[in-house]
Amino acid sequence: xxxxxxxxxxxxxxxxxxxxxxxxxxxxxxxxxxxxxxxxxxxxxxxxxxxxxxxxxxxxxxxxxxxxxxxxxxxxxxxxxxxxxxxxxxxxxxxxxxxxxxxxxxxxxxxxxxxxxxxxxxxxxxxxxxxxxxxxxxxxxxxxxxxxxxxxxxxxxxxxxxxxxxxxxxxxxxxxxxxxxxxxxxxxxxxxxxxxxxxxxxxxxxxxxxxxxxxxxxxxxxxxxxxxxxxxxxxxxxxxxxxxxxxxxxxxxxxxxxxxxxxxxxxxxxxxxxxxxxxxxxxxxxxxxxxxxxxxxxxxxxxxxxxxxxxxxxxxxxxxxxxxx
Numbered sequence: 001x002x003x004x005x006x007x008x009x010x011x012x013x014x015x016x017x018x019x020x021x022x023x024x025x026x027x028x029x030x031x032x033x034x035x036x037x038x039x040x041x042x043x044x045x046x047x048x049x050x051x052x053x054x055x056x057x058x059x060x061x062x063x064x065x066x067x068x069x070x071x072x073x074x075x076x077x078x079x080x081x082x083x084x085x086x087x088x089x090x091x092x093x094x095x096x097x098x099x100x101x102x103x104x105x106x107x108x109x110x111x112x113x114x115x116x117x118x119x120x121x122x123x124x125x126x127x128x129x130x131x132x133x134x135x136x137x138x139x140x141x142x143x144x145x146x147x148x149x150x151x152x153x154x155x156x157x158x159x160x161x162x163x164x165x166x167x168x169x170x171x172x173x174x175x176x177x178x179x180x181x182x183x184x185x186x187x188x189x190x191x192x193x194x195x196x197x198x199x200x201x202x203x204x205x206x207x208x209x210x211x212x213x214x215x216x217x218x219x220x221x222x223x224x225x226x227x228x229x230x231x232x233x234x235x236x237x238x239x240x241x242x243x244x245x246x247x248x249x250x251x252x253x254x255x256x257x258x259x260x261x262x263x264x265x266x267x268x269x270x271x272x273x274x275x276x277x278x279x280x281x282x283x284x285x286x287x288x289x290x291x292x293x294x295x296x297x298x299x300x301x302x303x304x305x306x307x308x309x310x311x312x313x314x315x316x317x318x319x320x321x322x323x324x325x
Contacts, residue, residue, distance in 0.1 A: 060263025109221020
């Protein structure tokens with residue numbers, strides 16, 4: 001019998017409904033249009049950063065620099081806008097600013113991927129070093145402050161609506177569709193899963209692992225650059241330390257969405273649904289007045305729970321497959 005709904009997607013949708021019901025009961029003000037509008041505005045930037053984390057994890061790597069890469073990309077865009085008049089910048093300044101953000105993110109990702117691919121250094125160590133470098137560079141350039149003031153057209157990207165739907169949502173949907181095509185319909189997507197499963201076997205199969213790894217991290221940086229554009233547009237300012245807590249949630253979003261922590265497997269749609277769940281939880285905790293430090297502890301505990309449950313599920317699946325033989 002053909003399954004109408006993918007089991008993993010069905011389980012995530014059920015969890016989403018359960019989370020909404022729990023917060024709806026515990027916080028009467030939660031189930032309101034205002035809450036869901038707020039969720040829709042906050043979700044895209046976190047979603048874009050999680051997509052930036054997705055491909056490196058599937059390739060059995062990591063990108064710890066996603067948030068700081070996004071912030072430095074936003075700083076690059078803000079600098080270009082200010083060079084063209086700040087709040088009075090015209091279409092040319094805006095286009096060049098967005099291009100600068102995407103180029104900055106891509107360059108950081110390219111450098112990271114090149115180092116990982118050519119030296120064989122561990123992705124966690126390389127991305128950690130890049131995170132420290134990018135953060136320090138951003139703080140040096142801004143003296144620890146921020147850059148604010150963008151044209152109305154830029155603010156519309158992060159604060160505007162289209163057909164009653166927040167504009168950033170359309171950016172996120174487009175990014176999800178792009179990543180879905182890349183991961184399921186291109187040679188790079190196949191190579192990403194192959195590298196994550198077995199790097200040496202991938203080399204012997206004729207796939208250029210150096211080129212693939214460099215491209216994986218370049219695309220990760222590109223998505224960080226897009227996140228930087230959305231964050232600058234939504235807050236009308238940018239600083240290098242914005243969204244530091246996002247890193248933990250991006251990892252959690254990937255693992256909750258079924259991405260293997262050992263690489264080799266991961267799908268875009270379950271990750272997108274898991275992000276909605278996490279954003280609903282964040283908004284629910286906020287509606288309950290949860291302390292920010294407590295919320296951070298809960299995210300860490302939730303990550304441990306997800307990792308343990310995923311490991312148990314995987315072990316169970318392997319035992320079942322063994323018994324069927």
